Structure formats: C-alpha cells, structure tokens
Amino acid sequence: MSEPIRLARRVAELTGCTRAEAEAYIRNGWVSVDGVMVETPQLRITDEVVALDPEARKKPVEPATLLFHKPAGFDAFNGIGSAAMGIAPDTRWADDPHEQRVLQRHFERLTPMVPLEPEASGLIVLTQDGRVWRRLTEDLATIEQELLVGVEGRLAPYGLHKLAQGLTFEGRELPPCKVSWQNETTLRFAIKGVVPGQLRAMCAQVGLDVTAIRRQRIGRIAIGKGPEGAMPPGQWRYLPVGERF
Incomplete structure (x- = not known):
C-alpha cells in the first residue's frame, strides 16, 4: 500500500497542474475518488482511483442562491440552518430547470432573505451571493x-x-x-x-x-412550476446566475 498523501497532491501529479489549481478542481466538484465526487483537497488517499472530469474548468464556481418552498410551521430566519430545514441534495426539486451541478459547498453559509413569518409557507431565498444579499436588503421596499x-x-x-x-x-x-x-x-x-x-x-x-x-x-422570481405543478413544500431549486428579482 502506498503512503497516504493529500488528494490535491495526487491531482497535481496526475494532471501536471499546480497545487492551487488542483485544490480548485477538487473544491469545484471536478474530481472523483473511486467514482465518488470529493470536494475535500486535504483528503488523505493511498491507492484509490482518482479521476478528473474531462469537462473540468478552472473558472471559479459562482456562489449559490437557493429558492426554497418553506413549509408552514417553523422559523427559517432565527438560527435554523439549511440542514435543519431539510435543504440537501436529495430534496432538490426534480423539475428544477437549472442544470447546475449540486455541490456540498452550496449548502454552507446560506443566508435567508426576505422575512416570512413561521406560520406562513412559500418562497424564501437562501444565498451565498453578496449581490443577491444587497438587492434583497437595500432594495426590498421597492420589490x-x-x-x-x-x-x-x-x-x-x-x-x-x-x-x-x-x-x-x-x-x-x-x-x-x-x-x-x-x-x-x-x-x-x-x-x-x-x-x-x-x-x-x-x-x-x-x-x-x-x-x-x-x-x-x-419580484420576478416565483416558486416555479413544472410538468407536475408547482414546486412542493420542502423542496428547493437553484436561482440561475444573472436572473433578477
């Protein structure tokens, strides 16, 4: 068995890229270990099969904004994280028209926007994007x-x-x-x-x-409708980059 090394080092050796580029590839979801996507550059590996997706790009991944159909009955704006709300890869709406690849990083440091009382249901916005945050904070009274x-x-x-x-x-x-x-x-x-x-x-x-x-x-952003009707409570979809409220 080989000595354990960091995944980023293995990717750099396999592709001839720099260590920084290898780390970016991994964080952006382009690297698999034994067929499973891994987003952790510091992961220690030995003889596992490491592969770089042929479509891998060096372009940074944009911060995510998720549109969530909040069920009635809980407070999404006072300390409840995305995991507690059930926002995870397996609760993505099957009819989401956006082709964004799901990355674990998309569920981290999400800020809920546009207050909605706990008893109410419907559309809430969770974002990592400072541009969306500013729009829904500074201009909310006009939306x-x-x-x-x-x-x-x-x-x-x-x-x-x-x-x-x-x-x-x-x-x-x-x-x-x-x-x-x-x-x-x-x-x-x-x-x-x-x-x-x-x-x-x-x-x-x-x-x-x-x-x-x-x-x-x-604004111009609705819960969303697909072939089976509106996005159900408890599910989410991506807001495409550039789509405006």
Whole structure:
C-alpha cells in the first residue's frame, strides 16, 4: 500500500497542474475518488482511483442562491440552518430547470432573505451571493411580493378597497397595494414592503381572520412550476446566475 498523501497532491501529479489549481478542481466538484465526487483537497488517499472530469474548468464556481418552498410551521430566519430545514441534495426539486451541478459547498453559509413569518409557507431565498444579499436588503421596499392569504369571517363594507389603500400598521400609514379575490376564501396580495404580522393586522381591520399565508413570488422570481405543478413544500431549486428579482 502506498503512503497516504493529500488528494490535491495526487491531482497535481496526475494532471501536471499546480497545487492551487488542483485544490480548485477538487473544491469545484471536478474530481472523483473511486467514482465518488470529493470536494475535500486535504483528503488523505493511498491507492484509490482518482479521476478528473474531462469537462473540468478552472473558472471559479459562482456562489449559490437557493429558492426554497418553506413549509408552514417553523422559523427559517432565527438560527435554523439549511440542514435543519431539510435543504440537501436529495430534496432538490426534480423539475428544477437549472442544470447546475449540486455541490456540498452550496449548502454552507446560506443566508435567508426576505422575512416570512413561521406560520406562513412559500418562497424564501437562501444565498451565498453578496449581490443577491444587497438587492434583497437595500432594495426590498421597492420589490413587489405576491402572497395568497386564506381568510374567514365577514368582510366589512368597502373592505377590499380599504385593504388596497388607507390602512395603518404599527402606527404607520401603509402604501397602496393590489388586492383581489383568488377564490371565495383566498385573497391575493401584490404588495411592497410587507413585514411579518402585517397581513394579519390588515385583514383584522376589515373583519377577516387569516387562516393561511403562502408567498408565491418575490419580484420576478416565483416558486416555479413544472410538468407536475408547482414546486412542493420542502423542496428547493437553484436561482440561475444573472436572473433578477
């Protein structure tokens, strides 16, 4: 048996590249050991079969942004990591149209964006990309969100008009929004600057109790639909680099 050496050294010897290039190839998911992709340059190996993917590129891998259909019932914005939410390679949506290769690094240091209350379900964004972070932090008040709100009760006179304009929340006047009936028990809101608790308070002011909230869209980015319908709760897809909110 050979003496154990670092995987990066073996890749450098096999390909004639520098050690730094070998480490980049490994971290970017282009190297397999006995047929299994490995992303750890410091892995110690002996006589295992090491191979570099023929399509390997030296171009750095872009930071990932994941679009997740959060189920109702847990807080995705207070200390719960991606693993606790069930975000892993095997929960990727089968109809994800993006051809991005899944890398373990895509599930590390993900920051959840655009708050959504724990009881609500629907689209949340988790990103490693500073550009996405800035867009969804600095410009969030200008980005329209679409939410479906299940309600019960008796709508007050002119209630739909009041929801669209003229209400207050936590002492501030709310800007106009678009409100319509999706069906007899569900309202559709297209609204900017919404914060957790706001839709429940708005509905209460016109005589309605909220039974469910689901976020469908943030800006131009929706949960996504495939041949079998919308992406199910608990699954995720990639946001292609360059696609804008």
